[in-house]
Amino acid sequence: MPGAPFAVGPVPSELAPKKKRGLKVFLWIVVGVVLLIIAIAALSGGGEDSTAGTSADAAPGAASGAEGGAAGSDESTTPEVNLAEFAAVDAAGWALIAKDPDAAAGQKIVIFAEVTQFDSATGADTFRANAGATQPAAEYELETNAVFGGEADLLAAITQGDVLRVYAEVSGSLEYETAIGGAMTVPALEVVSAETVGYLDISGDAVLGTPVWGEYGGVDLPVTITNSANATMSYTVEIVAVSADGAVQHGTASAYAENLAPGQAAVTEASFFEDLPQDAVINVVEVERYTS
Structure with a gap:
């Protein structure tokens, strides 16, 4: 049986075989020794294979662990903010x-x-x-x-x-x-x-009404101011009157509204003290607000 030890020793004289038989026994002993050597070598090689197998198994495991670690890192990455x-x-x-x-x-x-x-x-x-x-x-x-x-x-x-x-x-x-x-x-x-986002354009918070020419000169202009902020604000509106072609400035006026609550509107008046021609073009040039 491969791997099992052979017992080799002196043979008693009364059991000594004939010369031909002794040669046969000798050959079996040689064969047994050879098989023993082969068995020992096989066991030794198997051990190396076993060790190598362990190393081979360990390497994939290590690689898998590294990949698992990388995957774990990906999973632990902070998700996109909602x-x-x-x-x-x-x-x-x-x-x-x-x-x-x-x-x-x-x-x-x-x-x-x-x-x-x-x-x-x-x-x-x-x-x-x-x-x-x-x-x-x-x-x-x-x-x-x-x-x-x-x-x-x-x-x-x-x-x-x-x-x-x-x-x-x-x-x-x-x-x-x-x-x-x-x-x-x-x-x-x-x-x-x-x-x-830059500064908010609040020019739309001031809407001009129809100008009224005074009997003795000057022009009164109704202005509706609406607070578009979500906090109480006060407003200043600057207005200019120019010629139809924009080449001549005829006058300026201002309108004010104080302590407007969010969404609240106020109708106020801007006055031009100059005599404006009937074809004058009146525009808002600046709207400013500040917390009250």
Whole structure:
């Protein structure tokens, strides 16, 4: 039986075979020794094969584990943000966040921001901005100083002076040292998406009525002003009267409305003290608003 040991030793004289038989026995012994050597070699080779098999099995397992790890990394990658989870806030809602950012931590909001600082001092992943609930129509309309952070790649296209619509999560409050000394605590927000929107065109908030020429000169012009913001605003409207071909300016006038609630309209009057020709063309040249 391959692998089994052979017992080889002296043969008793009384059992000694004839010479021919002794040769036969000798041949069987040689064959047995050869088979033993082959069996031992086979066992040794099998062990090597077994070891090699273990290594071969281990390698695919390791490769599979590496691939599994990579797959695991892909699965653990942060999924795309669902912007539908972020809700616009009104002026009152933003005022509460600005008052106590820590209490609002975790809120997902849509906010407007005018970038006031984004340089080597802030770094590539942070900028400072004036923020508010309403898209601004002019510089400095937004009043709350805030700090926005985010991935550098996400913020790479943003520059100082940009007006943004920002989808962000409130992180809480942040204290930082100012350039002139001292410290300031402001709301901190983490940006997940941002788009440049620029200043809002609010020229449509002022609608001109039919001018009325006075009996003794001058022209009175009714103006309807509607607050399109979601916060209380006061308005100033600048109006100009020019010749039909635009070559001559005949006069200017202004209209005002104070403390208009969101969506509220007021009918006011702009007066030209100059005598205007009947064919004068009257247009709005500028509409400004500011928080009351």
